[in-house]
Amino acid sequence: MEYVFAPAPAVAVPIADDVDSASTRECFPVRRVYCVGRNYAAHAREMGHDPDREPPFFFSKPADAVVYVAPGTTGEFPYPSRSSDVHHEMELVVAIGRGGHDIAAEQALEHVYGYAIGLDMTRRDLQAEAKKMGRPWDLAKGFDHSAPLGPIHPVSRVGHIEHGAIWLKVGGIERQRSDVSQLIWSTAETIAYLSTLFALAPGDLIFTGTPEGVAAVERGDLIEGGVDGLGRLSVRVV
Numbered sequence: 001m002e003y004v005f006a007p008a009p010a011v012a013v014p015i016a017d018d019v020d021s022a023s024t025r026e027c028f029p030v031r032r033v034y035c036v037g038r039n040y041a042a043h044a045r046e047m048g049h050d051p052d053r054e055p056p057f058f059f060s061k062p063a064d065a066v067v068y069v070a071p072g073t074t075g076e077f078p079y080p081s082r083s084s085d086v087h088h089e090m091e092l093v094v095a096i097g098r099g100g101h102d103i104a105a106e107q108a109l110e111h112v113y114g115y116a117i118g119l120d121m122t123r124r125d126l127q128a129e130a131k132k133m134g135r136p137w138d139l140a141k142g143f144d145h146s147a148p149l150g151p152i153h154p155v156s157r158v159g160h161i162e163h164g165a166i167w168l169k170v171g172g173i174e175r176q177r178s179d180v181s182q183l184i185w186s187t188a189e190t191i192a193y194l195s196t197l198f199a200l201a202p203g204d205l206i207f208t209g210t211p212e213g214v215a216a217v218e219r220g221d222l223i224e225g226g227v228d229g230l231g232r233l234s235v236r237v238v
């Protein structure tokens, strides 16, 4: 069978040979990008919600919203159209290597290929409007270039990331700092819950949520962030 035009290339994220090294050999083909909302208590509170009473909830981004940023380089984040309040959200990202549905939390980490650091960039003004009107979040969350991402670090090299600092600076000034251990729903619990809603498959990415300190960026800003054990990510807003 022939296509009427060339299919879009697979979105591929290099697998790191080594933390902090730009050297890569193989790629992780991205299938879907899931994101968890309000998964750190202090961030839930800063957004005006009670963190104690909510089951996890999810939204998604298109796979081609992912923009790879190599370690030691500075990526570019084009300031998106139709917004004047674009926020950074620094997140631990889980890369699924083995699929399944109704996965038990006790076995969930066996489905993880590796981890990365990523930014869930957000048109906060459009999100606020969507919340008020009871509309979907796609325009706020799933826009082009909305998911800058570092390389995938395999579990075989870095282990499971269950604690460690998560932080973000803009222009050298710290805005976000927490610890991955503060996740309301752990990586294992998130995989288990998400797998009751969707059959997970190899290539799925899960953005696990952002800690407190989300705020606006402007053109020209340098965003730097990281998670202990996974290196750092550097992106310029252009």
Ligand code: MN
Pocket: 035, 036, 037, 089, 091, 120, 207, 209, 210
């Ligand atoms: Mn987020």
